[in-house]
Amino acid sequence: MSDSNLQKLTLLDLEAIEPATGQVIQQVAAKIVAAKVLKMRLTKEVFAPLGELAEHYVYGCFTTLKRGATLRGCCGFLGRPTRLCDAILESAQKTAKEDPRMPAISTIELPYLTCDVTLLADPHAIDAQPAKRPEHIQVGKHGLRITTSLTSPYGQRAGLLLPNVPVQQGWDVQAYLAGVCRKAGLPQDAWQDNSVMLETFEGLEITGGIDAMELPDPMPIEGPPGDLDSLQKLKAATIQNMINLSHGATPNYYVLDAMDGTVHTIVLSAIDVESKVPMAHWIQTSFRPGIPLQSSVFELSRIAEQTLRKTRFDRAVDVDLALSAMYDPAHHGMVHASDWRSGKLDASLPDCDLAGVESNQRAIVALCGQRVAVAFAPHQSPHELLESAASMIRSRTQPITVMSLGCISTASSLLASNIPGIDSSDRPRNPALAGTFYPSDHEPLGQMLKGLDQKSSAQNIQGVKAIMTPHAGLRYSGQQAMDAWKSCSIPETVILIGPKHTQLGADWAVSPATSWTVPSGHGPEPTRFEIDTKLSQQIAQSVQGMELDAAAHFKEHGIEVQLPIVDWLCGSQRARPKLVCIAMGDATWEDIHSAANQLAEVLRPIIDKVLLAISSDMNHFANDQENRRLDRLALDALMTGDPEHLLDVCRSNSISMCGVVPAALVMQTLKVLGLKPQVEQISYDTTAAVTADPSRVVGYAAARWKC
Numbered sequence: 286m287s288d289s290n291l292q293k294l295t296l297l298d299l300e301a302i303e304p305a306t307g308q309v310i311q312q313v314a315a316k317i318v319a320a321k322v323l324k325m326r327l328t329k330e331v332f333a334p335l336g337e338l339a340e341h342y343v344y345g346c347f348t349t350l351k352r353g354a355t356l357r358g359c360c361g362f363l364g365r366p367t368r369l370c371d372a373i374l375e376s377a378q379k380t381a382k383e384d385p386r387m388p389a390i391s392t393i394e395l396p397y398l399t400c401d402v403t404l405l406a407d408p409h410a411i412d413a414q415p416a417k418r419p420e421h422i423q424v425g426k427h428g429l430r431i432t433t434s435l436t437s438p439y440g441q442r443a444g445l446l447l448p449n450v451p452v453q454q455g456w457d458v459q460a461y462l463a464g465v466c467r468k469a470g471l472p473q474d475a476w477q478d479n480s481v482m483l484e485t486f487e488g489l490e491i492t493g494g495i496d497a498m499e500l501p502d503p504m505p506i507e508g509p510p511g512d513l514d515s516l517q518k519l520k521a522a523t524i525q526n527m528i529n530l531s532h533g534a535t536p537n538y539y540v541l542d543a544m545d546g547t548v549h550t551i552v553l554s555a556i557d558v559e560s561k562v563p564m565a566h567w568i569q570t571s572f573r574p575g576i577p578l579q580s581s582v583f584e585l586s587r588i589a590e591q592t593l594r595k596t597r598f599d600r601a602v603d604v605d606l607a608l609s610a611m612y613d614p615a616h617h618g619m620v621h622a623s624d625w626r627s628g629k630l631d632a633s634l635p636d637c638d639l640a641g642v643e644s645n646q647r648a649i650v651a652l653c654g655q656r657v658a659v660a661f662a663p664h665q666s667p668h669e670l671l672e673s674a675a676s677m678i679r680s681r682t683q684p685i686t687v688m689s690l691g692c693i694s695t696a697s698s699l700l701a702s703n704i705p706g707i708d709s710s711d712r713p714r715n716p717a718l719a720g721t722f723y724p725s726d727h728e729p730l731g732q733m734l735k736g737l738d739q740k741s742s743a744q745n746i747q748g749v750k751a752i753m754t755p756h757a758g759l760r761y762s763g764q765q766a767m768d769a770w771k772s773c774s775i776p777e778t779v780i781l782i783g784p785k786h787t788q789l790g791a792d793w794a795v796s797p798a799t800s801w802t803v804p805s806g807h808g809p810e811p812t813r814f815e816i817d818t819k820l821s822q823q824i825a826q827s828v829q830g831m832e833l834d835a836a837a838h839f840k841e842h843g844i845e846v847q848l849p850i851v852d853w854l855c856g857s858q859r860a861r862p863k864l865v866c867i868a869m870g871d872a873t874w875e876d877i878h879s880a881a882n883q884l885a886e887v888l889r890p891i892i893d894k895v896l897l898a899i900s901s902d903m904n905h906f907a908n909d910q911e912n913r914r915l916d917r918l919a920l921d922a923l924m925t926g927d928p929e930h931l932l933d934v935c936r937s938n939s940i941s942m943c944g945v946v947p948a949a950l951v952m953q954t955l956k957v958l959g960l961k962p963q964v965e966q967i968s969y970d971t972t973a974a975v976t977a978d979p980s981r982v983v984g985y986a987a988a989r990w991k992c
Contacts, residue, residue, distance in 0.1 A: 297341040297369055299404055299489040309334045310373065311493040314348050315400040317377035319495055322390045323505065332370040339370035345405030345486070346372035347447060348380040350390065350398050354636055355618045357398060358384040363430060363445060363486060364408050373402065388549070388572040388688075391615035392504050393641040401492045403447050408486040415477040419458045424451045427485040429465040437480045444469025448488050506646070507613040509693040510546025510578065519543035520608040520695050523553070523582055527590040527606075536587075539579055547575040550611035550650055550690055552659055552701050553585045555593060558603035565592065566701035568657055570650065572614045572688065582608065609661065609699050611648055611690035615641070620651075620675050620685040630672040637687050642667040648692035648699065651675045653685045655788055658706070662698040677706030681792035681830045681870070705836040707791050711818070714798040714835065714866075716811075718842045723759040723849055724804070731806035733759060734853040737767040743967055748992045749773035750962055751897040751951050753923075753944070755985035756783060756843045761972050762902065762985040763850070768968040769898075769987035770850050776896050778817055779851070780865040780888075782947040783843025783900030790837030793880075795825040796866035797833040803848040812852045817863040820887075824865065828883040830876065837868045843900040843944070844868070862896075872946045874929050881928075881953035892958055897951045901944020903984030909973045915940045916969070916984040923988060924964045928952035955990060962990035 313335060320327050332339045347361030360379035367375070382389040390398070408430055411421045422429065428448040435441045444465050451461040463473040475481055522543055526536040550570040554563050567585045569576060593604060618637035624630060642649070648661035649670040656678035660670040667689070675685050719725035724733060741764065754769035755762035785792065798816055805812040825833045838844070844866045855861050888895065903916040919942050922934040928949035935945045955962055967987040973979040
């Protein structure tokens with residue numbers, strides 16, 4: 286628009302808008318949101334309350350919908366002079382149904398949403414040198430927009446934050462600048478680049494809700510894309526397809542009279558006909574844009590058929606299927622780690638609101654990272670459903686996103702997850718990596734261990750309180766692992782602490798098994814290591830964040846690969862040590878510091894009778910020269926005995942030492958116990974020593990802490 290045309294426009298004076306006028310503007314936006322969600326036709330009469338203001342121009346408008354603290358949508362524009370009525374219409378309708386970051390608003394959410402409108406003035410580029418740009422930004426007054434061009438080193442990017450965002454987040458100017466860079470998908474310091482345009486703009490925020498008096502009663506609810514009979518036909522076709530696939534016959538890719546359409550979550554469940562107990566679940570979910578039902582069910586059935594065909598059952602099992610389709614997603618907020626008490630979910634959840642959920646119509650879907658859990662039971666309360674679903678995937682640190690969806694199912698109830706949930710059962714833990722990380726047959730295993738033993742020059746000394754040993758396949762890291770274990774006396778109890786490589790189970794998991802079994806290099810009979818169950822339970826109860834959980838250890842290799850070496854060094858006569866096995870996911874220094882204080886109190890009476898074993902590889906997948914450089918940085922930090930320094934060095938240099946959290950925990954625990962051990966590196970090498978390929982290696986180190 287030319288400057289002359291701009292001069293002819295009647296711009297809305299944002300500073301002159303009275304609170305009552307602001308509320309009229311907000312109510313118009315709320316009515317447009319409700320109409321869009323309810324699929325009601327809008328007429329020009331919706332703008333009548335604006336009067337002549339409807340024809341005044343603004344440079345931008347955003348509508349923001351929230352449920353409590355949870356953002357449910359925020360769309361709008363900036364820098365395009367637009368009539369107020371058109372600006373409100375555009376931003377409100379996009380926010381209701383078209384925000385690409387999240388599901389469209391469901392009708393069941395409308396009564397619980399806030400609806401805020403932000404009217405924007407024209408943006409102004411900051412012409413100052415990049416270093417002086419912060420001086421031109423006032424938190425609480427200015428919004429920020431950052432843009433890059435196609436010719437920029439970053440490519441074409443854009444990001445915008447409204448003036449209220451830094452206030453809500455508690456940001457200063459530097460954090461605000463970093464935040465708008467992140468919004469644009471740029472490095473946090475990109476605002477300092479001369480090729481980047483940074484603009485400020487002012488705005489008027491008008492807050493309010495959606496008037497429940499103007500909403501229909503009862504509220505219309507979106508239904509499934511078919512009835513139960515059509516879903517049963519799809520289930521029957523799915524069973525026949527799985528039979529066809531198992532016999533190499535051609536499946537039926539589409540069933541004309543069966544349910545189809547766009548849904549947002551599908552669960553295919555295999556049920557033991559005799560016991561009625563679910564054997565496995567396959568889940569697919571997409572809250573935007575959704576998933577086509579029939580083609581997605583076919584893909585799930587192909588995966589399910591392959592899984593069931595490869596599964597070795599203890600007895601002949603008749604399998605039935607259950608099929609559940611979910612639609613109309615609604616966002617209910619977040620559940621945090623602090624919302625749990627003794628494994629139970631608090632009755633009051635500050636950031637999660639389940640109002641509007643009818644258990645006989647809707648399922649609860651809980652999400653945490655890549656973990657998904659679904660709960661549907663018509664006779665349970667929404668809170669009970671949430672607790673059941675969240676319990677299957679809860680994390681020590683990450684919040685859980687809570688959704689509800691309309692549900693139609695061939696099963697009367699459903700509790701499913703895409704991963705095994707926390708499993709506190711004490712059944713013995715059998716080998717999971719024999720035949721891959723180390724030989725499963727005793728003869729080649731014995732030959733391998735004998736060779737590693739003979740080649741090791743490590744000297745056994747007294748007073749070793751902890752060791753660090755790698756955990757890759759024994760072909761690659763076995764020499765350093767043998768060196769670590771030979772460098773100390775193996776006491777009656779060994780506490781093995783390693784990283785968590787899988788998404789299974791608890792973040793910090795203490796094995797509840799009564800024993801761990803591995804093949805032995807001494808003969809054909811496997812070796813059974815007893816677990817010190819009393820000490821394991823005491824650690825799980827005393828260290829906040831630790832949980833008794835078998836699922837996290839189900840396929841975890843960090844501890845298992847140590848046991849054939851320990852078995853070998855104990856010989857054929859000596860009793861094997863009792864074990865405590867712990868797998869740990871990520872943690873902050875604050876987490877580690879707190880856990881170390883608690884672990885030290887458990888170990889204080891017995892520290893002279895236990896060995897702490899850290900399972901850790903060093904840096905992964907750089908070339909040999911670079912890998913050795915990075916590992917040297919980490920090992921030098923390790924030698925200082927300062928666990929916080931070790932964490933800082935690894936994280937600031939992007940060193941992928943996978944057991945850095947277990948190492949920091951053990952080091953800090955020794956410090957809390959008042960011990961001042963000398964840290965010694967025993968041996969080090971990379972995979973290039975075995976593969977002769979220096980282009981992409983992993984580093985392995987053996988170390989010990991001697992008092």
